[in-house]
Amino acid sequence: MGRVRRPVAVAVAVLGLFSGGLSALGRFLPVVLDRAPSRVGGALAVLNGAGLLISPVAVAVVGYAAGKRVDVSEAYVRIATVFAVLGGAGALAGSAVVTLLVVDDLPRTSGPGVLTTLLFPPLVTGVYFGLTGLAAASVAQFRHT
Numbered sequence: 001m002g003r004v005r006r007p008v009a010v011a012v013a014v015l016g017l018f019s020g021g022l023s024a025l026g027r028f029l030p031v032v033l034d035r036a037p038s039r040v041g042g043a044l045a046v047l048n049g050a051g052l053l054i055s056p057v058a059v060a061v062v063g064y065a066a067g068k069r070v071d072v073s074e075a076y077v078r079i080a081t082v083f084a085v086l087g088g089a090g091a092l093a094g095s096a097v098v099t100l101l102v103v104d105d106l107p108r109t110s111g112p113g114v115l116t117t118l119l120f121p122p123l124v125t126g127v128y129f130g131l132t133g134l135a136a137a138s139v140a141q142f143r144h145t
Helices: 006-027 029-033 041-069 072-102 112-143
Strands: none
Touching: 006 029, 006 041, 006 072, 006 112, 029 041, 041 072, 041 112, 072 112
């Protein structure tokens, strides 16, 4: 009863992939739309709305489902770790794919700014996924006991 099932892990990774992709797309939206940053407000609002549906809403739904099947009091570290690691790795992959598709002069740029831009948002996403998943699993455990 202490294992997080494979469908939950896959769902977390896929949500991380989409979250990372949407986050990277939001950062490069003026480049993608070929508009001034001040003229992409509507498109950015749509992206932010989609991001809200993915995280925290969809992550909480998956965490709630996991909490109904796992004894959270015994597996809380595992739940938080699965959500954080797979969510962060998925976000890193999604962000990397969008970045490589959108930015054509990435190999010419270097330095800590590029690493910060590429690695910090997925790291934050991983922490956020871990906390949200664990909180939702705890709520499910509390409601079903």
